Amino acid sequence: MLSIKNLHVKIDDKEILRGIDLKVKPGEVHAIMGPNGSGKSTLASVLAGNEMFEVSEGEVLFNGHDILDMAPEDRAREGLFLSFQYPVEIPGVSMVNFLRTSLNEIRKYRGQDPISASDFLKLMREKKKAG
Amino acid sequence: MDNVIKNIIGRDVTLDGLFEENRSLIEGNSSSVMNALRSDAFEAFRRLGIPSNKVEDYKYTNLQPLFSGDYSLSLTPDTLVENVEDIFSCDVDTLDSITIFIVNGWYYARNKPDGLPDGVRIGSLAQLAKEDPSFLEKYYGKNAPYLSDGIVAMNTMFASDGFYIHIPRGVTVEKPIQIVNILMSEEPLMTNQRNLIVLEENSEARVMVCDHTLTSDKFVINNVTEGFVDRNARLDFYNLQNQHNATTQVAGFYIEQKEDSHVKTNNLTLHTGVGRNNITLKLAGTHAEGHTYGLYLLDKNQHVDNFSFIDHAVPDCFSDELFKGVLDDHATGAFTGKIMVRPDAQKTNAYQSNNNLLLTKDAKINTKPQLEIYADDVKCSHGATVGQLDEEAMFYLRTRGINREEATILLMYAFAYEVIEKIQVEPLREQIRTLVEKRFRGELDKCHSCVVCGQKGTGVSCM
Structure with a gap:
C-alpha cells in the first residue's frame, strides 16, 4: 500500500x-x-x-x-494525511465550516456532489451519536 | 497655495473659478442656512486647496491629481426617467430595511421612506434647509472642519443636497435605515454630497450607507456626513463601499457624542478605485463610547486610506478601534489612527489595532498610530501588524484535502471575520458575511473597466 x-x-x-x-x-x-x-x-x-x-x-x-x-x-x-501533534488553530475558521469544506473538496475529487450545509449538520449529529 | 487646474468638460478652470462662476446657480438652488457658510468655506479653500501629500493628514493619498481632469459637476438634481428600483438591485436585497436612494449626490425625488415611527424624519437636506432652517442651523457645519480641511471646505462650497435623518427623543428605529448612493452618468462626474444625522436623547438607530456605481464612467465623490448623537443615544453606522476602479471617493464622517452615548461605525470597502475615509468621533460627554471598525479588501491597483480621529475631549470615555485589510496584486493602503486625549480627559480608555494581510510582494500598506495624550491617568493601547498568510495554517488545510485557492479564501475570510463579527444586527452581519465571501471568490467584480485596465501600468483609467 x-x-x-x-x-x-x-x-x-x-x-x-x-x-x-x-x-x-x-x-x-x-x-x-x-x-x-x-x-x-x-x-x-x-x-x-x-x-x-x-x-x-x-x-x-x-x-x-x-x-x-x-x-x-x-x-x-x-487518502494519505498527517495528524498533527499540535493541530493548528485558525482564528475565524469554525470547525463545522472547516470540516465541511474539507469533505466537499474530497467529494469533488471523487466526482461526488458537494454536501449542503444542512445535510452536513445532520451528518455531524449522526456521527456524534454513533461515537 | 495654488488650486488645482481642473478641466470641466473640455476647458481649463480652477475649482474656485468654477465656484465663482456657478455660485449664483448653486445658491439659487439652495437655502440661506447652507449659503451662509459658503463664503467662509470659499476663503478657506482658496487658502488650503485640495490636500496634497504635503498635508500631513493626507500624506499617503495625494488628492490633487485625482481631483483634476475632465469632469462635469452635479449642480442640479437629476431628472431620472426610470425608476431607480428597476435599474438597481441591491446586493443585500433580502434585508428588511427602510430604503432611500441618493442619485449623483441628490436625494431621489420618488423616495418614500415608510413605516417610520412617529416623529422620525428622513429626507432631503436641501428640502430641510428650505422647510426647517432653524433645525438645520443648529447642526450644519458644526462638526465638519470646513475651515481647516480643504476637502471639507470644497464640499461646503458646492454642497446642495444629500440625506438627513432625524430621530427624536426616546424613539428607537428598529429597522435598519439603508441609504443607497447611486452614481450613474453619461460622462465623468464630480459630486459633493452633504448629509446630516441627528439622534436626540435616548434614541436609537442603525444606518447603513451603500455606495454604488452603475455606469463605468469616472467618478469623483466628495461626501461629508455630520452626526450628532445626544445623551444616551445609540447609533450604529455602516458604510459599504462597492464601486468600480475608476472611482475616487473621499468620505468624511464627523460625529459628536454626548454623555453616555454609544456610536459604532464600520467602514467596509469591498471594491473601489481610490478611497479615503475620514472618520472623526468627538467624545464630548462623559461615559460616551465610540467604536470605529473597518475592513478593506483591495486588489489590482486600488488604494484605500482610512484616517480616523478619536477625540477624547472629556473624562471617563471609552473608544475602541479595529481596522483590518487584505491587499492583493499592486494594491496600496494606508491607515492613520489618531487619538487625542485632551488635558482634562482623565480615566480615558482608548484602544486601537490595525492588522494587514499582504498577499503579494507588490502590495503595500502604510500604517500609523498617532496618539497624543495630554492627561496622565489614562489607559491607551495601539498595535499595528503587517503580515502574510500563515504557511503552517495553509499546510494544515492542504493536508485536509483543501486546495491552495480554497485555503487562501478560507484564511483571508478568517482574517476578515473579526471585523464582520462586530456587526450586531444579525441579518446584516449574515448579508455582509456572504458579500465578503463572494468578494474573495471574485464573484463581486465591480470593475467594469477591467478589460482596459488589467494590471498596473496599463493606463490611468483604473487608478
Missing part, C-alpha cells in the same frame, strides 16, 4: 533522512520510534507534502501512485 524506497531528504542543504526503506501493507499498524532529532517528524511531513523539505533521492509509492509530485491536498484526497 505504501512503499518508501531509499528516501533522502534535505532541508537547506542539510541532509536529514539518509535512505529510508519502508513497506506498509493494508491493515498493518506501524510505530516509528527513535531519539529526538532522528527524523520521525521529517518523514511524516515529507509524506504529507510539506514544501519546506526537499526530496533529493528515492521514491514513495502510495497505492501504486508516485506521490512525491503531488500537492499535499491531492495526497490527502488519495
Whole structure:
C-alpha cells in the first residue's frame, strides 16, 4: 500500500533522512520510534507534502501512485494525511465550516456532489451519536 | 497655495473659478442656512486647496491629481426617467430595511421612506434647509472642519443636497435605515454630497450607507456626513463601499457624542478605485463610547486610506478601534489612527489595532498610530501588524484535502471575520458575511473597466 524506497531528504542543504526503506501493507499498524532529532517528524511531513523539505533521492509509492509530485491536498484526497501533534488553530475558521469544506473538496475529487450545509449538520449529529 | 487646474468638460478652470462662476446657480438652488457658510468655506479653500501629500493628514493619498481632469459637476438634481428600483438591485436585497436612494449626490425625488415611527424624519437636506432652517442651523457645519480641511471646505462650497435623518427623543428605529448612493452618468462626474444625522436623547438607530456605481464612467465623490448623537443615544453606522476602479471617493464622517452615548461605525470597502475615509468621533460627554471598525479588501491597483480621529475631549470615555485589510496584486493602503486625549480627559480608555494581510510582494500598506495624550491617568493601547498568510495554517488545510485557492479564501475570510463579527444586527452581519465571501471568490467584480485596465501600468483609467 505504501512503499518508501531509499528516501533522502534535505532541508537547506542539510541532509536529514539518509535512505529510508519502508513497506506498509493494508491493515498493518506501524510505530516509528527513535531519539529526538532522528527524523520521525521529517518523514511524516515529507509524506504529507510539506514544501519546506526537499526530496533529493528515492521514491514513495502510495497505492501504486508516485506521490512525491503531488500537492499535499491531492495526497490527502488519495487518502494519505498527517495528524498533527499540535493541530493548528485558525482564528475565524469554525470547525463545522472547516470540516465541511474539507469533505466537499474530497467529494469533488471523487466526482461526488458537494454536501449542503444542512445535510452536513445532520451528518455531524449522526456521527456524534454513533461515537 | 495654488488650486488645482481642473478641466470641466473640455476647458481649463480652477475649482474656485468654477465656484465663482456657478455660485449664483448653486445658491439659487439652495437655502440661506447652507449659503451662509459658503463664503467662509470659499476663503478657506482658496487658502488650503485640495490636500496634497504635503498635508500631513493626507500624506499617503495625494488628492490633487485625482481631483483634476475632465469632469462635469452635479449642480442640479437629476431628472431620472426610470425608476431607480428597476435599474438597481441591491446586493443585500433580502434585508428588511427602510430604503432611500441618493442619485449623483441628490436625494431621489420618488423616495418614500415608510413605516417610520412617529416623529422620525428622513429626507432631503436641501428640502430641510428650505422647510426647517432653524433645525438645520443648529447642526450644519458644526462638526465638519470646513475651515481647516480643504476637502471639507470644497464640499461646503458646492454642497446642495444629500440625506438627513432625524430621530427624536426616546424613539428607537428598529429597522435598519439603508441609504443607497447611486452614481450613474453619461460622462465623468464630480459630486459633493452633504448629509446630516441627528439622534436626540435616548434614541436609537442603525444606518447603513451603500455606495454604488452603475455606469463605468469616472467618478469623483466628495461626501461629508455630520452626526450628532445626544445623551444616551445609540447609533450604529455602516458604510459599504462597492464601486468600480475608476472611482475616487473621499468620505468624511464627523460625529459628536454626548454623555453616555454609544456610536459604532464600520467602514467596509469591498471594491473601489481610490478611497479615503475620514472618520472623526468627538467624545464630548462623559461615559460616551465610540467604536470605529473597518475592513478593506483591495486588489489590482486600488488604494484605500482610512484616517480616523478619536477625540477624547472629556473624562471617563471609552473608544475602541479595529481596522483590518487584505491587499492583493499592486494594491496600496494606508491607515492613520489618531487619538487625542485632551488635558482634562482623565480615566480615558482608548484602544486601537490595525492588522494587514499582504498577499503579494507588490502590495503595500502604510500604517500609523498617532496618539497624543495630554492627561496622565489614562489607559491607551495601539498595535499595528503587517503580515502574510500563515504557511503552517495553509499546510494544515492542504493536508485536509483543501486546495491552495480554497485555503487562501478560507484564511483571508478568517482574517476578515473579526471585523464582520462586530456587526450586531444579525441579518446584516449574515448579508455582509456572504458579500465578503463572494468578494474573495471574485464573484463581486465591480470593475467594469477591467478589460482596459488589467494590471498596473496599463493606463490611468483604473487608478
